[in-house]
Amino acid sequence: MLSNPLRLVVSLAVGVVASCFGCRAGVAAAAADFRGLELWYRQPAKEWTEALPVGNGRLGAMVFGGVAAETIQLNEDTIWCGRPEALNRTAAGKQLPQIRALLFAGKFAAAEKLVQDEVIGPQPQVGRSHQTLGELKLAFTLPAGEPTAYRRALDLDSATATTEFTLGGVTYRREVLASAPDRLLVVRLTASKPGQIDFTAALQRDDVTVTARPDGSLEMVGQALTDHRGDGVKFAGVLRVVPEGGTLTVEGNTLALRGADAATLLFAVRSDYNAPMPAVPLARSNLAAAQTDLAAVAGQSFATLAERARADHRRLFRRAALSFGDDPLAALPTDERLRRAQAGAEDLGLLALHFQYGRYLLLGSSRPGDLAANLQGIWNGAMYAPWSADYHININIQMNYWPAEVTGLGECHEPFFALIENLAANGGRLAAQEIYGARGAVAHYTTDAWLGASTDGQPVWAMWPMGFAWSTRHFWEHYLYTGDRDFLARRAYPVLRDAALFFLDWLVPDPRTGRLVSGPSASPENEFIAPDGSHHSVSMGNSMDQQIVWETFTNFLAAARELGIADETVAAVDTARAKLALPQIATDGRVMEWAQEFGEFYPGHRHISHLYGLHPSAQFTRSSAAAGGQDFFAAARKTLEFRLAHGGGHTGWSRAWIVNMWARLGDSGNARADLQALLAHSTLPNLFDNHPPFQIDGNFGATAGIAEMLLQSHDAGIVDLLPALPAEWRTGHVTGLRARGGFEVSLWWRDGRLERGEIVSLLGQPLTVRYGDKLVRDLPTTRGQMIDVMKALGL
Numbered sequence: 136m137l138s139n140p141l142r143l144v145v146s147l148a149v150g151v152v153a154s155c156f157g158c159r160a161g162v163a164a165a166a167a168d169f170r171g172l173e174l175w176y177r178q179p180a181k182e183w184t185e186a187l188p189v190g191n192g193r194l195g196a197m198v199f200g201g202v203a204a205e206t207i208q209l210n211e212d213t214i215w216c217g218r219p220e221a222l223n224r225t226a227a228g229k230q231l232p233q234i235r236a237l238l239f240a241g242k243f244a245a246a247e248k249l250v251q252d253e254v255i256g257p258q259p260q261v262g263r264s265h266q267t268l269g270e271l272k273l274a275f276t277l278p279a280g281e282p283t284a285y286r287r288a289l290d291l292d293s294a295t296a297t298t299e300f301t302l303g304g305v306t307y308r309r310e311v312l313a314s315a316p317d318r319l320l321v322v323r324l325t326a327s328k329p330g331q332i333d334f335t336a337a338l339q340r341d342d343v344t345v346t347a348r349p350d351g352s353l354e355m356v357g358q359a360l361t362d363h364r365g366d367g368v369k370f371a372g373v374l375r376v377v378p379e380g381g382t383l384t385v386e387g388n389t390l391a392l393r394g395a396d397a398a399t400l401l402f403a404v405r406s407d408y409n410a411p412m413p414a415v416p417l418a419r420s421n422l423a424a425a426q427t428d429l430a431a432v433a434g435q436s437f438a439t440l441a442e443r444a445r446a447d448h449r450r451l452f453r454r455a456a457l458s459f460g461d462d463p464l465a466a467l468p469t470d471e472r473l474r475r476a477q478a479g480a481e482d483l484g485l486l487a488l489h490f491q492y493g494r495y496l497l498l499g500s501s502r503p504g505d506l507a508a509n510l511q512g513i514w515n516g517a518m519y520a521p522w523s524a525d526y527h528i529n530i531n532i533q534m535n536y537w538p539a540e541v542t543g544l545g546e547c548h549e550p551f552f553a554l555i556e557n558l559a560a561n562g563g564r565l566a567a568q569e570i571y572g573a574r575g576a577v578a579h580y581t582t583d584a585w586l587g588a589s590t591d592g593q594p595v596w597a598m599w600p601m602g603f604a605w606s607t608r609h610f611w612e613h614y615l616y617t618g619d620r621d622f623l624a625r626r627a628y629p630v631l632r633d634a635a636l637f638f639l640d641w642l643v644p645d646p647r648t649g650r651l652v653s654g655p656s657a658s659p660e661n662e663f664i665a666p667d668g669s670h671h672s673v674s675m676g677n678s679m680d681q682q683i684v685w686e687t688f689t690n691f692l693a694a695a696r697e698l699g700i701a702d703e704t705v706a707a708v709d710t711a712r713a714k715l716a717l718p719q720i721a722t723d724g725r726v727m728e729w730a731q732e733f734g735e736f737y738p739g740h741r742h743i744s745h746l747y748g749l750h751p752s753a754q755f756t757r758s759s760a761a762a763g764g765q766d767f768f769a770a771a772r773k774t775l776e777f778r779l780a781h782g783g784g785h786t787g788w789s790r791a792w793i794v795n796m797w798a799r800l801g802d803s804g805n806a807r808a809d810l811q812a813l814l815a816h817s818t819l820p821n822l823f824d825n826h827p828p829f830q831i832d833g834n835f836g837a838t839a840g841i842a843e844m845l846l847q848s849h850d851a852g853i854v855d856l857l858p859a860l861p862a863e864w865r866t867g868h869v870t871g872l873r874a875r876g877g878f879e880v881s882l883w884w885r886d887g888r889l890e891r892g893e894i895v896s897l898l899g900q901p902l903t904v905r906y907g908d909k910l911v912r913d914l915p916t917t918r919g920q921m922i923d924v925m926k927a928l929g930l
Contacts (some may be wrong), residue, residue, distance in 0.1 A: 147799035168456035174469040175288035183516045187289040191313035193503025194515040200287035202296040209268040212506040213408035215584040216359040216367035217263025223256025228572035243671035265524035276333040278303025287618025291495045294448040298434030314444035322400035332395040347385040363424040371421035372404035398438045403428035427615040455871035456545030465549040476814040493838025507550040525583040528602030534832040537839035540616040575636030578603035595672035596660040604634040615875040631691040652676030661740045663733035676730035678718040679744035688712040725774040739782030741789035753849040787817030787824040791836025798843035798859040807861035848874035856906040892924025896919035
């Protein structure tokens with residue numbers, strides 16, 4: 136019924152002894168592949184979703200590109216209002232036997248009422264949200280008239296936003312970048328003639344104190360308040376203006392620079408947020424910490440700062456490249472190209488740009504040592520963001536990290552690992568024990584910077600204790616890509632064990648079959664139609680739950696085997712997995728979403744939860760279909776077709792997930808069509824994904840989907856080349872993609888046929904490779920060896 140990842144992942148991992156967290160070897164992408172990778176426009180941004188993002192993982196900005204008045208909206212990843220709160224339910228586990236008995240008896244309404252009243256807690260008393268840090272406002276004195284040759288751009292390769300125009304015979308240029316090595320926002324203002332830089336600078340945000348200092352700095356001190364209450368992170372930001380010529384003065388709580396030749400503005404910010412233990416703020420002066428960041432670069436030129444930032448960015452960004460050849464539409468601004476795509480035109484250059492934009496955004500919002508990318512990455516212009524810009528762990532944050540390993544950004548995965556470890560330590564283990572009376576760790580559909588693991592809201596989304604377990608699969612995936620045994624032992628195994636222990640105590644036998652099932656639980660965020668015509672959300676043994684439990688057990692057992700661990704927990708998990716109820720195929724040939732053949736109340740729902748086994752998991756595969764038994768691979772296709780025929784994929788992130796599913800099914804035509812639909816219906820003018828409103832997960836999901844169309848490595852250890860290449864992508868190349876087992880893959884194709892392929896073995900593991908109907912198994916490799924694909928396959 137299901138393929139056996141335990142067998143395949145262990146075969147990939149056997150003998151792996153080296154760490155390869157960010158190892159780099161193999162084919163270097165040509166510099167030409169990164170020229171012209173820019174979003175550009177002929178006018179300033181009028182709306183936030185037209186502004187251009189820069190970020191260094193912790194500090195971000197949205198650049199509007201105004202002429203006489205520039206707005207640079209500021210973000211820092213820890214600016215959260217609210218506070219940690221106690222569990223909103225305890226001892227709910229005492230109600231579980233009664234709830235389960237009602238569900239097994241088909242008394243869904245009574246069971247859901249008990250779930251709502253006894254398991255799901257009330258909403259938090261204090262609102263919690265990621266908040267904007269404020270705005271840097273620059274008001275310029277310029278010659279009279281209208282600007283000409285205006286151009287606003289974001290260069291993905293240099294990670295720099297630029298605004299350029301000519302006015303009164305002077306060409307003005309403004310550059311904005313976020314430096315990861317120096318942890319600063321840097322703004323550079325120049326003009327083609329001396330003495331033309333003339334502006335005032337202000338920092339603005341509600342409920343902060345701004346002080347202008349004679350040394351040419353602005354200090355902003357405040358707290359992320361909740362409804363004007365003192366709940367939230369305390370922070371301080373410092374803006375320093377470094378003039379070249381001219382006169383710098385203090386004007387009230389602003390700085391004024393008159394008649395300068397050029398200027399560099401440096402902005403630093405620090406907060407008291409303590410990531411490992413948010414309930415205990417850092418005991419330090421945020422203002423002094425920000426001033427220390429600025430002092431570290433005192434006397435350094437903009438050229439030095441920019442080169443250091445760009446070198447650091449390119450070290451990661453240039454690992455992978457995608458090209459479809461010369462771009463005939465490069466002379467068109469991005470918003471015009473997007474409008475053409477929305478009208479149905481093919482634009483492969485825009486598609487390649489979108490692929491790299493996802494990688495750029497991940498680099499800008501998720502760096503080691505910083506917080507994980509939230510629902511908006513780090514870019515948030517609101518005090519109270521949609522869905523609080525939190526961490527939805529029922530697909531959204533997982534999707535944020537789908538492109539991390541495969542596109543060569545394994546280091547960017549690190550903040551997600553830290554989030555899940557901190558979640559277990561601060562909330563997950565306590566929630567398992569206090570709410571359910573279970574071992575291990577649990578979290579539900581969402582968490583945030585305060586690391587709560589209890590649940591609130593309505594059962595249709597809130598009664599779903601699977602978020603933590605789903606997140607642990609990323610740890611195992613990282614190991615499969617890198618072979619990092621130290622990571623497996625110190626970080627992956629403990630969280631996998633926590634998830635497995637919870638399930639051991641959570642699962643119960645279904646009285647009809649004796650098989651172990653999860654519940655009470657919803658299939659996110661859908662409802663079923665009961666035999667009496669009523670509709671409900673909570674039941675026992677939902678397909679997604681069973682798939683996540685099976686995968687968690689399987690990954691845990693594989694990790695234990697790799698580490699040579701054979702204890703009571705391992706034996707108990709092995710026994711429980713053998714007794715686990717597995718998903719079934721309905722009489723109409725589709726994968727059943729629930730344990731019984733219920734109808735969907737929302738047949739076009741955006742969540743396609745019961746296809747978790749197709750993607751992101753690897754339970755419904757070509758190999759499992761070929762092995763006999765129930766064909767879940769074919770059933771998954773019918774399921775996807777049905778969901779789309781009834782209106783599915785209507786949100787940006789859902790459409791991106793569907794692209795990945797079509798790619799797994801080898802359906803290049805539908806994968807391409809849904810990429811086109813993503814651009815046409817769910818992409819904002821600055822190429823941010825539109826849920827609506829803006830959510831960044833669709834950007835990351837689209838990047839992962841394009842990679843999935845070009846390379847797969849999830850099925851039985853096979854490195855599958857161009858598995859879902861659309862006919863319309865006739866000629867192109869991709870370099871630097873990563874495959875499980877420790878391989879770096881670069882491919883060139885012409886007229887829809889593979890023309891050249893190079894695979895570098897990063898770990899020295901045997902290679903099984905497939906292109907079309909050509910398959911070669913277990914090629915021996917050595918670490919650093921480059922395999923000529925055409926020769927290996929006899930092409």
